[in-house]
Amino acid sequence: MxxxxxxxxxxxxxxxxxxxxxxxxxxxxxxxxxxxxxxxxxxxxxxxxxxxxxxxxxxxxxxxxxxxxxxxxxxxxxxxxxxMMQATEPSPEECAAIEAQLVRNSGRGGPVEEALAATTAALSGLSACAGLVLVPKHELVLRQVGFVPLSRDQAMAVLVAGDGSVENRVIDLPAGMTPSALIEAGNYMSATLGGLTLAEAKLRLERELADGRATLDGVARALIERGIAVWSEDGDRRPVLIVRGQGRLIDAAAAADLERVRDLLDDLEGKQEIASLLESARTGDATRIFIGAENKLFALSGSSVIARPFRGPGGQVVGVVGVIGPTRLNYARVVPMVDFTAATLARLMG
CATH class of the missing domain: 1.10.10.10 (Winged helix-like DNA-binding domain superfamily/Winged helix DNA-binding domain)
Structure with missing residues (x-):
């Protein structure tokens, strides 16, 4: 306390x-x-x-x-x-540097992740920390699905998303699965569930089965349900975390404590743990500050994280931006900088 x-x-x-x-x-x-x-x-x-x-x-x-x-x-x-801290607002030059990355990258029409990454890199450079952003979860939209048999018990599920990206998963096959049933399942998903997100596809499938409109045998139905469940579960488990500027964590003072730096870089390699920490900062409007061993993740590295959620259309939280660095980082300067970056990203998502 x-x-x-x-x-x-x-x-x-x-x-x-x-x-x-x-x-x-x-x-x-x-x-x-x-x-x-x-x-x-x-x-x-x-x-x-x-x-x-x-x-x-x-x-x-x-x-x-x-x-x-x-x-x-x-x-x-x-x-x-x-x-006791007396915050120091970012200078006009610092604000302009962060906004410039947002404007430059969001105007190219590329994936929003590129603009998020570039803005986070600018935050990293100005704060002398590693920049972090938890990217809004990207819901896959089904365009085409196929199943390629690998063995008697497994198949490769190939999903082509609405944005053209392709993802593969190895899934276990229900008992009694035949090559024709694999084709049937893929054709059904592409024709009936195309254009839907995974959550929407799951609801559509449940309704069609309940109403008796799905012309599927039991094995093909089990495969489709299993495929949707695997993709949905995997996507929920892996929020996308972008890290920029890890090299800035190795400065002259850190050279005297290389073991701590190594521990910190190991922390960053474990992106799932860092992502979970940022997820905990999604609630509320205030900036969250995690200092050293207050969080068991940093018990060895002696690191601090400053994080703030940013909002999208409708005012809903869509992501978290922040920095990670040694506990001796300049909190009075960096906290307002993270606040400004969150407001800048909110304009991108709005």
Missing amino acids: SLPVAELTDRAREIFRAVVDGYLASGMPVGSRTIALAAGLNLSPASIRNVMGELEALGLLASPHTSAGRLPTDRGLRLFVDG
Whole structure:
């Protein structure tokens, strides 16, 4: 549970802010002598050390073994972000850089994913973090379907979508499936379910079977139901996550902690886990900030994620945009930048 800022004395707040500001700027522990020289507190290093010790006892600061200085803990960063941070709005140049990518790519008439990826790349460059966007789920529209026998028990289901994309899945065959039944199932799906999304095709099939209008034998019907279920389930399990700018996570400060960087890059490889984290930011209008070990996914890498949902037609949330970086990222600058990018993407989707 976070400690309220009001419970800190004025002196403790000033020293805590000086430690956090120094750490976020350099990535290094901050010593009492540095604060005494730079913060204008009119306190001796010994007095500052005493207060830093009290802050450490509260769990807000930590003292690495290799340095006499201190750095904020995840709990301390949470206190700073929630109660002390003074956000800095993006500059006109930064806003223009993000909007330029949106205009340039959305005007080409290509897939919306390209505009999302380019805008996220711009966010990555400006924030010095890796940019993330959870792409709106793309519902497949059936155009043509065929089944190619692979063995007695399996077949390759080939789906041609309305946008021309082709997807293949290996599915198990119902008992008693014959080559003619495979052809029958493919012809039925192409002729009767073409132009429908998977969800719509499932409802149409259920209605036709209930009304006795589907001229299918039991085996072909079972295959069609199985095929639709496989595609629908697989699509729901794999939201599309675009990551841009991973290389920006390896800076001069990170070079001293390559193990943490390796853990962070491993986190990014596990896109399903990152996507699940972003999914949790879909609810509500506010920007969500996940700091370090507050989320078990980042227990090793010490990373933070700033994420905000963006909306499409009708005001419904269609995706989430954000950044991932070390816990020492510049929250005051990056949070408003993510907010602006979410608003920009909302215009694209509107």
